Amino acid sequence: MRQTFTLSFKNLLLPLFLQLVLLLCVVVQGYGQVTLDYSYDGPWQSLPNTNLPTAISQNGLATDQSTNLGGSGTGGSANFDSVGDWITVRVPEGSKTVSFILRAAGTFANFTGTFLVRESVDGVSYSTVSTIDASSNVGPAITTQRSFTSSVNSSARYIRFIYSNKVGNERLLYDALRITQGPEINIKQGEASISTNGSFSFGSVNANTSQTYTFTVENLGGQTLNLTDSPIVALSGTNASQFTVNTTTTSSTVAPGASTTFNVTFTPTSFGSKTATLSISNNDADENPYTINISGSGIEPEINLRQGTSSISTGGPFNFNNVNVNTSQSFVFTIENIGTAPLNLTGSPKVQLTGVNASQFTVNETATSSTVAPGASTTFSVTFTPTSAGSKSALFSISNNDSNENPYTVSLTGTGFYPAPIITQFNPVSGYVGDVITIIGSNFTNVNSINFNGTTASVFTIVSDTEIQVTVPSGATTGPILLTVTGGNSTASSTFTVLTPTITVVDPNEGYIGDIVTITGTNFVDVQGVQFNGVEAVYILDSETQIQAQVPEGATTGPVTVQTVGGTADSDPFTVLYLVPTITSFTPDEGLLGDIIIITGTNFVDVQSVAFNGAVSTNYIVNSDTQISAQVPIEATSGSITVTTLGGTAASITTFTVLNPLPVELISFTAEQQGAVTLLKWATASETDNSHFEVEMSTSPEAGFATLGKVASKVVTSSLTTRYEFTHQVRNAGTFYYRLKQVDLDGTFAYSNVVAVEAKGALTNAVTVAPNPLIPDSKIIVEAAASGKAIMRLTSMTGQQVYFREVAVTAGQNEFALPYYDKLQNAAYVLTVELNGKVISTKVVKQ
CATH class of the missing domain: 2.60.40.10 (Immunoglobulins)
Incomplete structure (x- = not known):
């Protein structure tokens, strides 16, 4: 039989409604939370938790103990009697501190188990905040109960107290729960907060300049914020030296709701990015230390100077080279900023001139900007206007804010030149040494040197800027005339011909010493000498084309040479003939x-x-x-x-x-002049029956000798060396001859060899001609104080040289013939003799 069940909607709905109400109650309870600055004293164990606040839950607690711990209010104390018993409190976000009291129970001994305080963000996963164990010494008596305080992370939403390990029958009593808000650090720059481990940038700052920012430390919590380190704000990191912290006004404690400040300055010393870390140690439970990563970039201007496309480094040179006096040369210089910060030209004027010749230079900075942006440029010009010849120098400097090129300097140099002289003509176009030449042209005012084919003229007159008169210098040869002005500019002319002597004929072309030779040629002007193969000869200048010369003693075969101030001429070889003696x-x-x-x-x-x-x-x-x-x-x-x-x-x-030699063996016999005394020395190797020596002297051996004195033999007979001396007082200058007369005991005698010495008396230099007026046999008499060379010249009263001879003289009187008597015209002449550095002149007349 089939049974039929009828379900009543009413009967079904009622249970569902009751379950929904119950669920909502659970949800409401699960999501409630205590407020900060909260306290709770019980009750703790109540089923089904109807007596507990919705933000507090428990698990496994035994029946509450009636004992209130630490003077807490009514409600008793929680009874933790089993492992896993817990109380969970839901809390809001933010820094907080939890405190409570524990007492041991169940035994008369101290607590040896483990009790944990844990925190969680989601109520599922927990981490331990603090541990209470045997080391905490929690006892069973009121005097051995203990109060505990733990700081909880600001992000934690759940706090759980749990019995995690039990030993024997011991229990723990828990009471007086207190939850308070802790210190809460916050840092701001301006209005913007920077979280811990956050970043702050100082941006770009010029090298070796500073940028400062103020930072604010706030306490957003409910307890005093302690800044616990020294220094309060620590700096670290790669470029910490580029930053400085000023905590002069910084308080180490910050009350709830209050704040304090500190400054940080960034001073980069070079180009590029810089970093460091700020660290502030404090008692904020979850933000200790509070760190900020700071950064900044060092930027700097970089000055560079160019002229055209060429850079000039600071301290470098710039040369204007050669500029004509009282004219100008200008150059434009470019100042570039190849750096990353604005370049400031800080001087006034921006480009300053100094130095020895600063007045010779001028600066135009009309177009020069005082500030040059990175990558930009500005210009100025410098003009060199030399007012005189020669090298000039100055220094320009540019003051700026480039840290390593301030000031920027450049050494200026330049040379002032006078305009080069211009030669258009000169007259005559040829001439002798000593002739005056007129040069015509322009720019002659500052001429300071004239030379003829490389030989400098010492005598010249600047008549005007267009005319110069110059004397052809000795040694000049055919070639260009060169004018040089102060500063070095010079101009050469076409060729000027210096007239030099030539020899066409020597007649005869051979002869004996003393023969007269006629020399024919050209340009015999200002004749200085005639030589036969280098030996000076006596000569008479007949004209500019003819000379008569006497073949001198010592002459050998070779060319005849005529020397003038304009040059030298040589002939073909002249053959010197010699007479057989x-x-x-x-x-x-x-x-x-x-x-x-x-x-x-x-x-x-x-x-x-x-x-x-x-x-x-x-x-x-x-x-x-x-x-x-x-x-x-x-x-x-x-x-x-x-x-x-x-x-x-x-x-x-x-x-x-x-004749036979002396009866003695004479080793030596010498004579030596010592001032006004002649010292005679002789030595014998042996003597036989020698009586004495007689010393004889003569000034002319062919005229005979006179006895000066007698020296007795020291040994008479001997085979040993014996030495003797004798002195003779000499009063006059000249040559003195000495010999020894050796006399035997029997009166026989013999003579030694003759020795001679030159004695110097009080001689003076003198020249005479005798007879004067001249006759064919007249002689030149030269009294010489010392031996040497005498140069004799006979010139007319108009200065024309008619006779020349160079001779050797000895101390005392010297006589020389005066030839060519018949060649001299009846007139007065001057005889000049250069002797031993002195010049002696005397008048000579031919009637």
Whole structure:
């Protein structure tokens, strides 16, 4: 039998309604929350939780204990008696602190289990905030109960108190729940908050300048915010040195709702990005430390200077080069900013001139801007106007805000030049040394040098800016005339011809010493000398085309040379002929070694040697062309005497006999002039029956000797070396000859060789001509204080040189013939002799 069930809608709806109401109650309870600054003292265990606030729930709690802990209100204390018992409190977001009281129960000992305070964002996943265990010393007595406080993360929405580990029968009593809002740190710059680990940028700041910002520390929480570190705001990071923190006005404690401030300054010392980190230690539970990443960029201007396309570094040079005096040269300079910050030109004027010659330069900065943006440029010009010749220098400097190129300096140089002279003509176009030449042209005012083919003219006159008169200098040769002005500009002309001597004919082209030779040529003007193969000759200037010269002693085959102030001319080789010498006699015809022998003959010119039987005499004097005085040499033996000249050799027909030597062995015999005294020294190697020595002297050996004194033998007979000395007082200058007369005990005697010395007396330089007025045999007499060279010139009263001779003189009187008597016109002349650095003149007359 089929049964039929009837479902009443009313009966179905009522249970569903009751379940919905119950569900809504649960939902409302589950999503309620306590407010911050909340307290609760019980009751704790009530089923079905109808006595608990909807924001607080529990699980597993035993019946509440009637004991109220810590003076809490009524309601008793929660009884945690099993592992897993918990109380959960739903809380709002924000910093908060939870506190409560625990007492041990069930035993008389301290609590040894584990009780946890945990937090959760979603009520599912929990993390431990704090742990109460045996180390917490929670006891069973009122004196050993303990109060606990824990800070909870601001993001936590649930706080759970859970019995996680039980030991024996022990229990925990829980009471006096308090939830308060904790300190809540917040930092702002201006009106903008910066979260922890957030960033703040100082932007771009000029290098070595500063940018400061003020930061505000706020306490948005309910408890005092403590800034716990020292310094209060710490700096760290790569570029921390580029930032500074000022906490002078910063309080280390901030009350709820209050604030404090600190400053941060960014001072970049170089170009580029800079970073650092601010860190503030505090008691905010979840924002300790509070950090801010700060950054900024160092920017700076970078000055660069150009002239045209070429950059000039600071301290570098710029040269205006050569600019004519009283004219100008200008250059434009460009100031560039190749940096990242504005370039400020801070000087007044912007470009300043200093230096030795600053007045020679001017700056025009009419178009110069005082501020140059990055990548932009501005210009100024500098003008060089030299007012005189020579090198000029100055320095310009530009003050600016480039940190490493302030001021920016450039060394200016330039040279003032006078305009180059211009030569249009000169007259005459040729001339002799000493002639005056007129030069015509322009820009002559500042000419400071004139040279003829490289030889500088020392005498010139600037007549005007268009005319100069100049004397052709000694040594000038054919070539251009060069004018130079102060500063170095110069201009050369076409060729100026310097007239120099030429020799066309020497007649005859050979001759003997003393012969007269006629030299024909051109430009014999201001003749300075005539030489035969380099040997000075006596000459007479007949005209500008003819000279008569005497072949000088010592001349050899070679060119004849005529020297003038305008130059030198050489002839073809002139052949010097020599006469063969002859010996007609000699006296005496015998003598001792060292005796002076007078040799008579002919053609004793350019004597090369005198020999006695082949032994060459080292001491001879050519007295004249016909007489020689020669000393018999030590090596001489009896035989013929020979005289050798450039013309040949003459030998005597008769024999010269060398007499026996001294009966003593004479090692040496010397004479030495010491002031006004002649010191004679001799030494013997041996002596036999020697009585004494007689010292004899002569000023002319051929005239004989006079006895000066006697020196006794020191040993009479000896084979040992014996030395002797004798002094002779000399009062006059001249040549003195000395010999020894050795006398034996028996009266026999013999002579030594002759020695000679030159004595200097109180001689003076003097020149005379005798006879004067002249006759054919007149001589030039030269008194010389010392041996040397004498240059003799005979000139007319108009200055024309008619005679020249260079001769060697010895101390004392010297005589020279004056040739060409018949060539001289009847007139007065001046004889000038240059002798030993002095010039002596005397008047000579031919009637």
